[in-house]
Amino acid sequence: MLRKLLIGTMLSTALTAYAAPSFAEEVEVLHWWTSGGEAAALDVLKKNLEAEGVTWKDMPVAGGGGEQAMTALRARVTAGNPPTAVQALGFDITDWAKQGVVGDLGEVAAEENWDAVIPAALQAFSKYDGKWIAAPVNVHSTNWVWINKKALDAAGGKAPETWDELIAVLDKMKANGISPIGHGGQAWQDATIFDAVVLAEGTDFYKASMIDLDPAALNSDKMVGVFDKMGKLKEYVDADFSGRDWNLASAMVIEGKAGMQFMGDWAKGEFLKAGLKPGADFVCIRFPGTQGAVTFNSDQFMMFKVGDANKAAQLKMASAIEDPAFQSAFNVVKGSAPARTDVPNDAFDDCGKKAMADLAEADKSGKLFGSMAHGHANPAAVKNAMYDVITRHFNGELDSKAAAEELANAVAAAQ
Amino acid sequence: MTQTQAEIVPVLTQGADRGARETLQEWLPKLVLAPSFALILLFVYGFILFTAVLSFTGSKLLPDFSTWVGFGNYVRLFNHPNWIVSLKNLAIFSVLYIAVCTVLGLGLAILLDQKIRGEGFLRPIYLYPMALSFFVTGVAWKWFLDPSIGLEHVMHTWGWESFSFRWIKEGKMAIYTIVIAAVWQSSGFVMAMFLAGLRGVDNEVIKAAQIDGASTVMIYRRIIIPLMRPVFLSAFVVLAHLAIKSYDLVVAMTDGGPGTATWVPALFMQKFTFGRNEMAMGASSAIIMMMMIFSIIVPYLYSELRGGRRS
Numbered sequence: 001m002l003r004k005l006l007i008g009t010m011l012s013t014a015l016t017a018y019a020a021p022s023f024a025e026e027v028e029v030l031h032w033w034t035s036g037g038e039a040a041a042l043d044v045l046k047k048n049l050e051a052e053g054v055t056w057k058d059m060p061v062a063g064g065g066g067e068q069a070m071t072a073l074r075a076r077v078t079a080g081n082p083p084t085a086v087q088a089l090g091f092d093i094t095d096w097a098k099q100g101v102v103g104d105l106g107e108v109a110a111e112e113n114w115d116a117v118i119p120a121a122l123q124a125f126s127k128y129d130g131k132w133i134a135a136p137v138n139v140h141s142t143n144w145v146w147i148n149k150k151a152l153d154a155a156g157g158k159a160p161e162t163w164d165e166l167i168a169v170l171d172k173m174k175a176n177g178i179s180p181i182g183h184g185g186q187a188w189q190d191a192t193i194f195d196a197v198v199l200a201e202g203t204d205f206y207k208a209s210m211i212d213l214d215p216a217a218l219n220s221d222k223m224v225g226v227f228d229k230m231g232k233l234k235e236y237v238d239a240d241f242s243g244r245d246w247n248l249a250s251a252m253v254i255e256g257k258a259g260m261q262f263m264g265d266w267a268k269g270e271f272l273k274a275g276l277k278p279g280a281d282f283v284c285i286r287f288p289g290t291q292g293a294v295t296f297n298s299d300q301f302m303m304f305k306v307g308d309a310n311k312a313a314q315l316k317m318a319s320a321i322e323d324p325a326f327q328s329a330f331n332v333v334k335g336s337a338p339a340r341t342d343v344p345n346d347a348f349d350d351c352g353k354k355a356m357a358d359l360a361e362a363d364k365s366g367k368l369f370g371s372m373a374h375g376h377a378n379p380a381a382v383k384n385a386m387y388d389v390i391t392r393h394f395n396g397e398l399d400s401k402a403a404a405e406e407l408a409n410a411v412a413a414a415q
Numbered sequence: 416m417t418q419t420q421a422e423i424v425p426v427l428t429q430g431a432d433r434g435a436r437e438t439l440q441e442w443l444p445k446l447v448l449a450p451s452f453a454l455i456l457l458f459v460y461g462f463i464l465f466t467a468v469l470s471f472t473g474s475k476l477l478p479d480f481s482t483w484v485g486f487g488n489y490v491r492l493f494n495h496p497n498w499i500v501s502l503k504n505l506a507i508f509s510v511l512y513i514a515v516c517t518v519l520g521l522g523l524a525i526l527l528d529q530k531i532r533g534e535g536f537l538r539p540i541y542l543y544p545m546a547l548s549f550f551v552t553g554v555a556w557k558w559f560l561d562p563s564i565g566l567e568h569v570m571h572t573w574g575w576e577s578f579s580f581r582w583i584k585e586g587k588m589a590i591y592t593i594v595i596a597a598v599w600q601s602s603g604f605v606m607a608m609f610l611a612g613l614r615g616v617d618n619e620v621i622k623a624a625q626i627d628g629a630s631t632v633m634i635y636r637r638i639i640i641p642l643m644r645p646v647f648l649s650a651f652v653v654l655a656h657l658a659i660k661s662y663d664l665v666v667a668m669t670d671g672g673p674g675t676a677t678w679v680p681a682l683f684m685q686k687f688t689f690g691r692n693e694m695a696m697g698a699s700s701a702i703i704m705m706m707m708i709f710s711i712i713v714p715y716l717y718s719e720l721r722g723g724r725r726s
Binding site for chain 1: 475
């Protein structure tokens, strides 16, 4: 009985494992772009591939930062049956590459000269050991400020360019009876602001503290100053901020209940969906003191080792992702900038054009950095250790001096 | 001779037949149980062992048995501020949750046991929250307690402007809102357990006490509640393990916030294993949680089994 049961189980497992059709070209894609605009953007890629005779097998796993998708991926890889392509972010790509399970896009990358058109800071994630393993789709930059134009006009009308000007505008907005900052109290949102405040202290400091994780920079007077500024910004947040989702915070700015939001450029989608026009109804600026520098996160499709039968389809998909026409079409809808710097900007709105120009400038001057808040400056364990400290400080559990000390300790413990 | 031999043979085979059937009857239950036993052995105890082994490795993203760190993960665990917060919250949560649920459950059961009219209607009302998943309870309570849309907002629109109840937004008080939601969910179930116990009390005993002139309060205090001892024990075990593995309620209500104020061990385990790529740390926290559960279940089983032998 036991043996029959075992044999039966083994047979059925074997059958499912080898049941995959090997005739048609097919890509199986694991991703978390399931909501309206994102799904529509991805559909463009799907159609382009189908035109080339490649079947798209969708494997959507919903959930914001892709945590559930990564859990699903663990199971598939452990079972020895990974999908063709997986949407992934930053250090997750490197972590998977270390497991020796990713594919090689070398042929396509050499043919299409990716090395020359994709910013080096992105290549740091798309390549492992000198080999192309992932195809970047977009660049989101995270040091944006989204300001309600009416609220700004009522507060003097000039977009702030320095910390002091920012505080002056916030004070006026407060006096005008709105909550100056629309913010959601979730660890990653607190960290998004923190990112920008650190960057405003200078790109060298950002690199030393967030990317190189230099203990002397992490526990420094400058870092205490950063935490002081975070404490100052907290004064301009409404009382019910804790736990609020980012899009609800955007809605507060859209409705004029709040003056501005510090958030990545996915927030732009919320403003556009509400029928607001960039420049006329809302203003997009870089966080005061960070113009010229960009912190980014980039969605990429990481390619896994697949059999020879599916290799051709995988390369076709990679090539379709880096097609300039697709890069433009996708990123117009998604609100991000293309991952290639040679894509024409005609189809983009003013904020999009600014994003592309800023990105190209930062890339040239070496001021393009992975965002700590979005897993592109350091691995997940370190990132979350920083989150803990930032969010505890923002919620008043630590004072600035203790926070800087704790930051250095937590990072050391997580490495 | 031949005739007798021919007669004997069927008798013999019949005997062998009966022997085979008896053997089969003896083996059948074991055979039928074997698959589920094997599955439990592998998927419960096997994986407990796997987790325990994992907790001594340096696993990050995937299980990795090439680096061994001994008790390093446990040392890191007990030096991690989030784990300490998780343990404190677990202590607050489980003590209050178990105590309040038991007291409320017993109280409701005693009131319902007064042979009141409409009991059949009232009982399910208290019991139904248990039919909801903790996640649904969590979302509902999150909205209800959110000052900008829930209770406080409603009170303000009704004109009670000074009303303030914002525990869910305050780091020091947020864990108590989770206790409130959990008690709302489970006390009806505890009530049902006590009600069943109360119905099992021998009426003769109560009548005898009444004849002796004992007051109702006295009867409950001295006779009925002490008789509920096994129900107390069962309720404790059910509630205690629910408390230790509480996860969905916290995720739905606060997701550990504000800050890290409402982290609990199960949340810690999930976040470290799957969010932070610290699988070994996650495994060691899971082992600690399992030890906590064992420390409750094992004495319970021991007392139950010993009790069984005594009777």
